[in-house]
Amino acid sequence: MDRPKVKGWSYPKSIDQFPMGSTCKSDHLTSINAGWRTVKPVIDQEVCINCLKCFLVCPDGAIDKSSKELEIDYDFCKGCGICAFECPVNAIKMIEEVK
Amino acid sequence: MLKLNAHTITNKEYFYGHKACGGCGESLALRHAMKILGENSFAALPAGCMAAVSFIYPNMAFTTNAMITPFAATASVASGIAAGLKALGIENTQTIGIAGDGGTADIGFQALSGAIDRNADIIFITTDNEAYMNTGIQKSGLTPYGTKTTTSPAGENLPGSITQKKNMFEIVAAHGITYAATASVGYIEDFLKKVQKAKDTKGTSYIQVFVPCPTGWGYPANETVSLAKAVVDSGLWYLAEYENGEFMLNKNPKEFTSAKDYLKKQSRFKHLNDADIEYIEEQRDKKWEIMRRKWNY
Numbered sequence: 001m002d003r004p005k006v007k008g009w010s011y012p013k014s015i016d017q018f019p020m021g022s023t024c025k026s027d028h029l030t031s032i033n034a035g036w037r038t039v040k041p042v043i044d045q046e047v048c049i050n051c052l053k054c055f056l057v058c059p060d061g062a063i064d065k066s067s068k069e070l071e072i073d074y075d076f077c078k079g080c081g082i083c084a085f086e087c088p089v090n091a092i093k094m095i096e097e098v099k
Numbered sequence: 100m101l102k103l104n105a106h107t108i109t110n111k112e113y114f115y116g117h118k119a120c121g122g123c124g125e126s127l128a129l130r131h132a133m134k135i136l137g138e139n140s141f142a143a144l145p146a147g148c149m150a151a152v153s154f155i156y157p158n159m160a161f162t163t164n165a166m167i168t169p170f171a172a173t174a175s176v177a178s179g180i181a182a183g184l185k186a187l188g189i190e191n192t193q194t195i196g197i198a199g200d201g202g203t204a205d206i207g208f209q210a211l212s213g214a215i216d217r218n219a220d221i222i223f224i225t226t227d228n229e230a231y232m233n234t235g236i237q238k239s240g241l242t243p244y245g246t247k248t249t250t251s252p253a254g255e256n257l258p259g260s261i262t263q264k265k266n267m268f269e270i271v272a273a274h275g276i277t278y279a280a281t282a283s284v285g286y287i288e289d290f291l292k293k294v295q296k297a298k299d300t301k302g303t304s305y306i307q308v309f310v311p312c313p314t315g316w317g318y319p320a321n322e323t324v325s326l327a328k329a330v331v332d333s334g335l336w337y338l339a340e341y342e343n344g345e346f347m348l349n350k351n352p353k354e355f356t357s358a359k360d361y362l363k364k365q366s367r368f369k370h371l372n373d374a375d376i377e378y379i380e381e382q383r384d385k386k387w388e389i390m391r392r393k394w395n396y
Contacts, residue, residue, distance in 0.1 A: 004115045009157055024154075027162035029116040036121060052105035056287055057324045059119065059127040061112040065105075080121035080313075081321035 002066045003073045004029055033060070037079035039094040045069050047091035054083035054092060103291040108134050117160035119152040122320025124284050124310035124327060125226040126152070129197060131287060132224055135294040138163055140193040141184070143177040145170045145202040148233040149226065173198045173207045174214035177221040185220075193298055195222045200241035201231045203307075204265050211305075215274040218302040222294075225267065225305070228312040236315045240265040243335075244382065245375050246367050248315075253370040263382065268307055272341040277302035279341040283309040285328030289338055289349060296340075309336050317366025326364065332356040334383050337390065348396035358383065 009030040012018050043054075048070065055063045055070065062077040063070055084092040101107055113133035119126040129149055133140065142165040144150040150167045153160035168176035177196035184192050196214075198207050203225040211223060230248050231237040238251040243264040247253040251260040271279050278300040282290040290308055297304035311327050313320040330336040334355040340347045359376050362368040371379075 002110060003112060004162060006116075022156065024157050024159050026159050026164060028157060028159040030158045033116065033118065056105040057127070059121075059123045059130065059323070060117070061115055061130050064110060066110045076116055078121035080123075080323075081319075082122055082323055085321040086324055 001064050001071050001073060003061070003064055003076070006030060006032055006075070032075040033078055034075050037077065037097055039079045039081065039096055040074065040077065041072060041079070041081065041083050041092045042095050043070055043072065044091045044093065047089055049089055049091070051088060053086050053088060057082050057086050103135070103295060104288050108291065109137075113138065113140075113162045114153070114160055115162065116158070117149075117152045118155060118158075119148065120312075120314050120320070122313045122323045123148075123152075124312060124323045125149060125199070125228055127284050127287075127323070128224070128226050128282075128290065128308045128310050131291055132195070132197070132294050133161075133163065135291055136193045136195060136222070136298060139191055140195060141165070141177075141180045143168050143173055143180060143194070143196045145173045145198050145207060146233070147199040147202050149197060149199070151233055168196075170202060170206050172210050173202055174210040174219070174221065174223055177223070178214045178217065178219035181220045193222065194220065195224060197224045197226065199232070199239075200225060200227045200229060201237075201239040203227075204240035204267050211271070212274065215271065215276050215303045215305070218277065220301060221303055222297045222300075223303065223305045224294075225307040226310045227267075227307055228310050228315060229264070230312075230315055232312050232315040241267060243379075245362075245371050245379060247370060248367070258371060258375045259367070268305075268339065268341070271305045271307075272346070275344070276305055276341065278304040279307075280305070281307045281309070281337060281339050283327045283331050283336060283338065284311070285309070285324055285326070285331055286338060286350075287324075293340070315367070317369075318364050322364065326361070329356065329361040329364075333358045333361045334387055335361060335379070337387075339390075339394065346390075346394035348390060348394050351391070351396045355383075 173196040181194040247259040253259040338349040
């Protein structure tokens with residue numbers, strides 16, 4: 001999996017630790033989006049034909065194509081279901097999240 | 100030229116971990132634009148969804164340089180960045196302005212017009228979701244006829260928005276711009292090709308990409324891409340390019356799919372009656388008659 005990761009972050013303790021102006025570093029993720037999800041996509045690798053349609057249509061870029069099998073970054077998938085809706089062979093199932 | 104598709108584009112993400120709604124079409128367009136433009140790009144975004152979901156201090160979704168501009172100033176800030184990079188001698192960079200439909204056709208219009216006039220070396224991408232979504236779905240200049248928004252309510256007397264969608268693509272082309280195009284996230288390969296073309300263009304280029312918004316339009320979040328395809332297939336949006344003073348239709352459907360099916364999937368059009376839909380189809384056919392007569396395809 002080759003996706004940006006959440007970086008360590010703690011709020012500045014004194015005023016001089018704040019950056020000058022309202023700036024922040026790029027590629028600086030401090031929280032995940034997994035909590036938004038009510039259903040999660042699961043890829044059936046047996047059925048998947050590796051057409052990469054899901055990789056193409058994901059608004060969050062949460063599907064990684066760098067390995068042999070497609071992987072989903074569940075830290076940042078919001079469970080919108082576009083991947084499952086667009087999959088031409090129905091290899092992706094949306095499964096209810098349970099705590 | 101390398102064919103751009105899911106297999107050939109990079110796996111690397113330059114716009115990641117943003118807080119846009121699930122199924123957001125706008126973030127899908129932005130994600131792919133950044134993939135083509137790469138890590139040496141400098142983005143300028145006005146107030147709007149894409150700025151609001153990516154710059155939440157200390158969370159930053161862009162992995163490249165990006166900044167928020169005053170609402171009216173996207174194209175002028177982008178021009179300034181491009182001029183600054185040139186003055187500093189920094190080469191092989193891309194400067195892009197990314198604004199919504201309001202930030203382009205209404206509030207950001209004069210800055211864009213000025214940038215095209217100066218032929219500033221920038222790419223301007225309009226993510227068109229047909230209303231001001233970030234502030235709660237108000238009508239913009241690119242809201243089409245018959246749309247229900249909070250400022251164009253539908254009722255007994257009005258069918259929602261009573262104005263037509265502003266013809267931004269041809270207004271931009273009328274400046275004599277180097278390159279302009281329309282696109283849709285329903286045809287992502289076509290969009291990738293156009294962003295690549297804009298990247299290779301010296302001078303100003305403009306791409307208006309159609310991006311459904313599940314929150315503002317009222318449809319299930321998983322249908323974003325299929326709706327963006329349906330709007331092109333039904334003729335209510337078109338894929339075209341403007342280059343060397345000529346218009347080119349990239350897709351000329353022999354027969355349109357049902358406009359009613361496309362409209363009735365969304366709660367913003369639920370109130371439309373058959374006469375309203377007939378009027379919308381009439382306007383569509385008129386537009387296509389002119390395009391087919393005057394444009395290349």
